Amino acid sequence: MAAPEGPPGGIGVTAAAQDFSAIRDELGLPADYPSAALAEVEQTVAQPVRTGPRVDATDLPLVTVDPPGAKDLDQAVLVRRRRRGYRIHYAIADVAAFVPPGGALDGEARRRGQTLYLPDGNVPLHPTRLSEDAASLLPGQVRPAVLWTIDLDPDGLPERVDLRRALVRSVAQLDYEGVQRALELGVPHPSIALLPDVGRLRREQAVRRGAIELGLPEQQVESDGTGGWRLVLRPRLVVEEWNAEVSLLTGMCAAEMMLSAGIGVLRTVPDPEPETVAGLRRSAARLGVEWPVDLPPAVALAGLDPVRPEALAVHVAATRLLRGAGYTVFGDGAPEKAEHAGIGASYAHVTAPLRRLVDRYSTEVCLAVARDRQVPGWVLDSLAELPSAMGSSDRVAGQVERACIAQAQAWSLVSRVGEEFPATVLRAANGVAGEVFVAAPPVIARCTGDGLGEGQQVRVRLVVADPGRREVVFEVA
Structure with missing residues (x-):
């Protein structure tokens, strides 16, 4: 959930036995992977699925850039300068090398749809033996990957796109804060020293395209180190934006490949009505x-x-401008509506196959188009099911995030009912009810009272903090 920036830190949750098991139970989240799927993973790790020839690209000094502690590393990047413009090498974990079509693992992944993130542990799309080990682009390990090579002109626009299966080896696992510090100190890792140049160019192109982007910090729940939980705001670092631009660029190139071939699956958001x-x-x-x-x-x-x-x-x-997100499958020419309003272009998910089901299928379509081959039958047989599967998993992911935030908010404030806080009115309905943001702890919650107006600075009094119902309510003081 996005929220505005406020003072750092948060209010700790120190009571024992506070976890998110009730949310897991309510939403019916799977606890374990079926034994048949786990056995299949061990088989494919020992003998990967035959997916065709691979080029040896282990000489490319690729690096991964992710949140600290991440193990499910989908992407590794290298940015180089060309005589005229830039060349981006972008390696994506080749999950298809470990998932036999129609097998137990494939079936369970289709049921899950995507990795779900909870503060006390994830519910992974694939078993961690695969997503955090054998298929993850961990440093120093030779891994099967799908290697995108994208040449950009001096303005950051793509001139040539190449896509093929490869073997790669990441040389370093970097995190956002470390990369940001290194750039500020003028000592970036040489593999991404040009990332700021490309990132800025792509951001400029995004504005020109009409991309509607909301760069709000994230409201997150994290451990306080004592067994409890606290709410924090995590502003998005500029290096994250630059890194995201590489992923978005790849997704746009993938969409163009699919549209040119008249087959694929796009992530779509309709343009807002006038x-x-x-x-x-x-x-x-x-x-x-x-x-x-x-x-x-x-x-x-x-x-x-x-x-x-x-x-x-x-x-x-x-946020009202970006409603109606979904997936559009097509197989007989380009669809009538193919745009993603948040990006200002057609877009496809291809860069997070360890964490999102649709990426594995989109990637196979692009590989077939790039090599002028037929799309594999197992992909064609499943394309029509993807919008429903991904839509369902998206809804569950949203419910998980909202429930975890609401739970932590109630825990954080349960002992402070009656206290007053400075707040910003985010939304107002008829001046008598709305939603406010309190900076410390960083809480977004319902508020009642007369005279509420969007953007207004008010003092509010906490009247409800109920962990059982995950409810927090303020009133105008």
């Missing part, structure tokens, strides 16, 4: 945020600092 944009403009005007009439939403939002209360309220209100 009246929705007009409503957002009116909200901005009420908040005193200047928005010239000829300025599109992408440019207007990119120029707003969400730390400012009024700009924060506009960013939160802008």
